[in-house]
Amino acid sequence: MNCNTPTDVTFSFTGFAQRGGRTDHHADGWGIAFFEDRGLRHFVDHQPACESPVAELIRRYPIQSRNVIAHIRKATQGEVNLQNCHPFVRELWGRYWVFAHNGDLKDFRPRLHGNFHPVGNTDSEHAFCWLMQELAKSHAGVPSIEELTLTLRELAPQLASHGTFNFMLSNGQALWAHASTNLWYVERRHPFVTAQLSDEDLEIDFAQHTTPTDRVAVVVTTPLTTNETWTQFAPSELHVFVDGQRSVG
């Protein structure tokens, strides 16, 4: 989720968490990270999201954030344990970077000669460390959002050629999302509608919880609501979301 004003994620997370073992088979752990300014709240748990006491906290406690990345895991590589749960976090140039991956990179372990090394043993964390290493080489300090987008558009295909590589990345200023196969986004803005969750019998009238200037973009692998207009990413597309909307350029 990427927004122009701090927004809580309790509605979307309620549906999303159901997929962690109840309405879907992604039951091998989960995680979520919320930026607050430059700071980060990072929660991971190797229990299924639908049963996790930490997920219950997130559902009940409206953490306000402008950039949120959440993930539910279906283990393809790496055991079910805490260090293999997404999203992963690293610091670069005095900023935290948060990454989550949906997909599977086969037999791909690029050499890590820089300062980023995986703690767990997933293909995803390895790919993230490689991305961070290459970003560190490409820029001397935090580049502009536009420059970062250009660099990521060069780097992503090098990973995506080895398998399925839907990913999201945020440094708290923007949300970058890359599709191999399945990625969708919705931009919520005035006039806000009543949305109906796909995974649970719950609806929300966003108009009651927003002001007319609010903008919220949500990017997912499968649409979360049944009555909103979700746009599918084309294969190999990388978009950047800033202030709650897709940034064109």
Next chain:
Amino acid sequence: MNCNTPTDVTFSFTGFAQRGGRTDHHADGWGIAFFEDRGLRHFVDHQPACESPVAELIRRYPIQSRNVIAHIRKATQGEVNLQNCHPFVRELWGRYWVFAHNGDLKDFRPRLHGNFHPVGNTDSEHAFCWLMQELAKSHAGVPSIEELTLTLRELAPQLASHGTFNFMLSNGQALWAHASTNLWYVERRHPFVTAQLSDEDLEIDFAQHTTPTDRVAVVVTTPLTTNETWTQFAPSELHVFVDGQRSVG
């Protein structure tokens, strides 16, 4: 806390959290990190620990860990916000490193020419980044606990000469603690006693929650219980705790 078997911290944390605004003036945020194998659960909040919904979760949810570092903040440098809450986390050599500082380093901003840069603006995170930079220069990969202790005994005085520098550091294998002024530890082992919290009217009979082989070391700036034998660190002492006891050497 450092233990030889995964142990929950709910008893100690209940007393500790009271100092975050109720029995003590450390009300400018708090944080706690739990290692689970190489993985990490990291919680920070800029609300006082005694009022924080996340602290309430920690009090109620018995997370089992062998290495835990918790901190309640009294802001001396840097604003009250999420990025300035301890403990801080960085990755080095494919391991997470967790650091918390009690004290104040005056006018000391050593040059950071390596790969670790503060996200917030505290003296503490700056000192941590410098420590990580110097560790990275001193060893090619994760060194043994003994080697790391030797390196830290060389590095700590360089920071401590600039102010008060009580700190704790863990990579999930051991807990290093350095005292400038106030640091105490207790080693709990068989036969376990009933302990009485200093900060809340609560006692626990550890014998009912342990097995005879369990060992737990707890290091604090002020003793948490009134009826256990706490040992004070001498000024400038750095100790390492492994498997629930102080490691001599």
